[in-house]
Amino acid sequence: MIAFCGIELSNPVINGSGTFDALAARRVFGEAFERDFPFSAYVSKTITLEPRAGNPPPRLWELGQGMINSIGLPNKGLARFIDEDLPEYATLPAPLIVSIMGFKPEELVTMLQLLDGRDEIAAIELNFSCPNVKTGNIVGSDPVESEAMMTELRPHSTKQLIAKLAPSTSRPDLVAAAAESAGADAISLINTLPGMAFAPGSKEPWLGAGSGGISGPAIRPVALGQVARVASTVRIPIVGMGGVENGRDAAALIDAGATLVAVGTENFRDPAAGNRIASELLQIRGDRVATV
């Protein structure tokens, strides 16, 4: 068993937020999905206070080693999430981590307060890849913003709080250290890297939102570098992610200092990737995983 944020997990493999809809998967795959649940903890798609439709299509651009997405955080908003989805998530055979994002600190405070009493929730991931409305700086790539945000939020939640950083910084270690000093219980990284693509044969952007986030094997070296750098600085546990396709990739992130590894884009190519990667990891590392 692995201890992470006060939860005991059977293995180090979880999912990246927004890359696996467990409720849709339950409809599509039925009982087999619950029996062979692919992750040791489940991270929800990012929820915002108000409902969001998401970005106009097209939302996907394929790369030889990954993809660019401009999904745009579609979600039903916190109130309906709590009423409709939370009871369903609570019946999944894995602890639940809820991912939230706010455009202003007050929004996040409200969300934390509304989620605080809910025992179904094992931990909360704060998706800090959003720009501060006042400064325009991305909270998760700026140490000052991260510390200020974390300081403001911390008193409003008794839950374990995971700060998910944005990779658009050369000093993720400083951002992580700032979040840690202001009370974050764990760090997760990396989120997608910003990028764009032109439509074939044109100078117009392909993606409906103009640009998007790069994920998959193309960003794996960035993930490894940032995880190693953060691990050398903070003491709180790290959820490492970015381009994990197999047990070897997962083992590398653990070697770089991650406690848990999240699988994102690979889920799209293999719905049961979580199970496969966990067992490949066990084969590679054997008992060493259990003593992390």
Next chain:
Amino acid sequence: MSDALGIERPQAPFGRRVAAVTARIEHGPYVSLTVRDSGGPRPIAGQFYMLQTVEDWGGGVDGRPYLPRALSFARVEQEGDGLLLDFLLEDVGPGTHRITELAVNDEMLIAGPFGNGFELNAASWPILVAGGIGLAPIVALDDEIRDLDGVRATIFVGMRTNEHASAAAHYGLEHELATEDGSSGVRGYVTELLAPLLSAKNADHVVYACGPPPMLEAVRSICAEHEISCQLAMESGMACGFGACFGCVVPTHDGYTRLCVDGPVLDGDKLDTALVAGAGH
């Protein structure tokens, strides 16, 4: 949705599985591939699979392909304790190119069946409309209709040329043909066959269609004009096929709808248009 016999949407086995190619036939520019699926349930017409080849898929730098490709099955047959699934492909880019290159015994990774499938209304006279590679789910639907007593479909097929049309002949479809170049059947678009029949209004019809977005949009608007319900098997770019990525949405009257789980078959009256951004080629 459920199929003709009221059977619920089949559930896909969790994960992906290996399926070997058992046959490959060219029909002019189209290729049909038969694969042996020993793990999945019998799909219903309009459902699709996500496929990738075992060898040479992913890791290519700009050649792509990296994500699996969505393909509707065209025909399903029981074989021993498994299924033979027929896919009909058009080589339009690196992914479909790689798949159409496969030879007998080559292996694919498949996941599915996914999506809702057509909801066959056996009480009314079905009209099936296929355009180009959209033939695939129409063949599957016609197979389901032929298994029913006392129902037969009117089938209209539109193809660019006579060569493309050889695929419809291969599957034994009893159809009326329109070709764009007039090399066989009526010269023009398939909707020119559909419109007069709907105008005649001599029966209670439901239209089931699959084809390129402009064709689906023409079918949708003709049906709307005649107040006839239509089910459109649509396309959009997909990364996962099982509701995980939210990449495949199309705008409907219910907001953005994930085509992979709430489609690919949508009721025409849920749409303002069947022209989907980024779909088709």
